[in-house]
Amino acid sequence: RVIASLVGACIAVTFEAPVDEEVEATSTATWDLFIQALTMPITGNTILCAFLGMLFSSIVKRLVLRLFYRYAIPYNQRPTTSVEARRYQLRYWHELAEMGKWTCIIGSLLGFGSSLAMCMLSPQPRAAVVFQAFWFSLIGTHWLVPLLRGGANATLLMSARSQATFDGWLTVWPGFMDFEHVGVKTTEFMVWRAQRIVAEEELLLQVYPDMPSIGRKLRDPDEEEEMGAAQDPNYR
Numbered sequence: 001r002v003i004a005s006l007v008g009a010c011i012a013v014t015f016e017a018p019v020d021e022e023v024e025a026t027s028t029a030t031w032d033l034f035i036q037a038l039t040m041p042i043t044g045n046t047i048l049c050a051f052l053g054m055l056f057s058s059i060v061k062r063l064v065l066r067l068f069y070r071y072a073i074p075y076n077q078r079p080t081t082s083v084e085a086r087r088y089q090l091r092y093w094h095e096l097a098e099m100g101k102w103t104c105i106i107g108s109l110l111g112f113g114s115s116l117a118m119c120m121l122s123p124q125p126r127a128a129v130v131f132q133a134f135w136f137s138l139i140g141t142h143w144l145v146p147l148l149r150g151g152a153n154a155t156l157l158m159s160a161r162s163q164a165t166f167d168g169w170l171t172v173w174p175g176f177m178d179f180e181h182v183g184v185k186t187t188e189f190m191v192w193r194a195q196r197i198v199a200e201e202e203l204l205l206q207v208y209p210d211m212p213s214i215g216r217k218l219r220d221p222d223e224e225e226e227m228g229a230a231q232d233p234n235y236r
Helices: 002-014 030-039 044-068 083-120 124-162 167-172 187-207
Strands: none
Touching (some): 002 124, 030 124
């Protein structure tokens, strides 16, 4: 994601720098070049390129996660209880993750090389603008956006405890209440929690057979395998 932010910020080389571009890097001290990147005036183009870097990195992240690291079973399919089927699924996820790892490595090298080439072929002050936009993009993606998102989620959940203002939001986007990964320290505990969630859902379907099926297809109990009770991994 960092390299994606750098590639997106390199769009700044298409704009003129806010300072004189008649500069020869070979006749300028290296520390002067770094100081120029820190002292150069910040313009609207810098902020725009930083925003484009944030947007591009977000798109790349979502695309990579969706293609290579989406360890999810369709909601309308019950997890299998066959050991062989589970091993096959885990092997498939592992091979997909390995492909995603090499795709990210090669893509990062190509992205860094292309960014370096664009900065080398442009006037030196424009590379300083890219440096500014890149750091603003990193601050936005790693600090500003997570803080805003976390604060909004916390405000929504705290308000939902005392009033019904956000009940509609929680119904349409139940992911706000997704705490599956909270407190998980071992894979055994994660498996146990997932099995408990599925078992409780099956119990609710038996108690309330007329419960609305939102996002899932109707199940035929006669065609499904029996699933045993989940065992607590902390139990000895």
